[in-house]
Amino acid sequence: MSTIPDDQLVRPGGSGWTSEHLLGLEDLSSEEITAILDQAAEFKACSLENNTKLDLLSGTVVANLFFEPSTRTRTSFSLAAKRLSADTIDFTASGSSLSKGETFIDTARNIEAMGASLVVMRHKSPGAPHLLARRVGAAVLNAGDGTHEHPTQALLDLFTIREKRGSFEGLTVTLVGDILHSRVARSNIWGLKKLGARVIVCGPSTLIPPRIEELGVEVSHRLDDVLAETDCINLLRIQFERQRGAFFPSIREYTHFFGMNSQRLKAARDDVMILAPGPINRGVELTPEVADGPHSVILDQVTNGLAVRMACLYLLHERKKTGVGQ
Numbered sequence: 611m612s613t614i615p616d617d618q619l620v621r622p623g624g625s626g627w628t629s630e631h632l633l634g635l636e637d638l639s640s641e642e643i644t645a646i647l648d649q650a651a652e653f654k655a656c657s658l659e660n661n662t663k664l665d666l667l668s669g670t671v672v673a674n675l676f677f678e679p680s681t682r683t684r685t686s687f688s689l690a691a692k693r694l695s696a697d698t699i700d701f702t703a704s705g706s707s708l709s710k711g712e713t714f715i716d717t718a719r720n721i722e723a724m725g726a727s728l729v730v731m732r733h734k735s736p737g738a739p740h741l742l743a744r745r746v747g748a749a750v751l752n753a754g755d756g757t758h759e760h761p762t763q764a765l766l767d768l769f770t771i772r773e774k775r776g777s778f779e780g781l782t783v784t785l786v787g788d789i790l791h792s793r794v795a796r797s798n799i800w801g802l803k804k805l806g807a808r809v810i811v812c813g814p815s816t817l818i819p820p821r822i823e824e825l826g827v828e829v830s831h832r833l834d835d836v837l838a839e840t841d842c843i844n845l846l847r848i849q850f851e852r853q854r855g856a857f858f859p860s861i862r863e864y865t866h867f868f869g870m871n872s873q874r875l876k877a878a879r880d881d882v883m884i885l886a887p888g889p890i891n892r893g894v895e896l897t898p899e900v901a902d903g904p905h906s907v908i909l910d911q912v913t914n915g916l917a918v919r920m921a922c923l924y925l926l927h928e929r930k931k932t933g934v935g936q
């Protein structure tokens with residue numbers, strides 16, 4: 611156990627962080643996003659790089675409420691809370707009283723009654739964390755709400771890009787694939803645009819939402835056309851479980867036009883960065899040699915996710931304690 615010196619901590623309020631909940635990047639200012647990334651950088655240096663536990667959330671209960679499957683986000687939030695010395699409640703829908711007809715709001719309020727002051731929630735319905743935030747006193751962190759937003763995924767993507775490239779000015783990031791169903795795409799677009807990056811969304815026309823240009827992005831339907839001008843390629847998973855109907859003729863055809871492979875890597879910039887939120891469909895969005903190759907930062911994203919989630923929990927906890935912005 612270790613504490614980090616006070617002067618190494620980014621101060622809420624003084625750092626631009628004022629939000630009471632973390633519901634989406636649409637709601638955050640560039641200063642708030644930067645405050646999270648800066649705090650995450652501190653935690654990466656102070657805790658992750660030497661496996662040190664910090665005594666910052668001791669006596670605090672963090673509830674992880676996952677009403678939808680997850681590997682990375684759930685385990686990462688759970689470990690982030692433990693690294694900050696919080697107690698954790700890890701709830702998953704299977705085996706719970708939801709099957710007896712309990713609503714997710716009642717489930718959350720019961721867990722809050724056990725002392726949780728930070729509630730992390732993933733739910734299949736867009737807006738579910740926003741509804742919960744109005745019904746509980748705890749700070750709510752959105753861990754993915756349907757096709758709407760996945761703020762901590764975008765924050766860890768931003769952190770990874772900033773760590774490798776220093777800044778977003780002059781950077782082109784291309785989001786490839788199932789933009790229509792992707793909460794990761796929406797959160798990335800908000801975050802990247804606020805921090806000054808150029809964003810291209812690329813995929814079959816059936817998987818690009820109409821009028822998406824109004825968010826300040828450019829649209830391409832040919833990955834080969836944008837490879838040479840892209841610094842970072844984020845390969846989004848085809849969300850088969852959210853698709854109702856056929857959005858492209860076959861997986862083989864999708865992979866032919868939009869899959870990242872060794873040949874496309876040769877046509878890309880020498881220093882192109884390959885990101886993917888995971889889980890990945892190997893051989894669909896990208897080939898194994900790209901996923902595991904030298905341009906891939908996929909596992910760096912996972913490591914950075916821990917620092918980013920520590921930062922989100924800590925800043926919300928401090929915000930609650932000090933009432934900054936109230």
Ligand code: CP
Pocket residue numbers: 679680681682683684754760763887888889
């Ligand atoms: N990227 C992501 O959200 O992964 P999980 O669904 O495993 O949490």
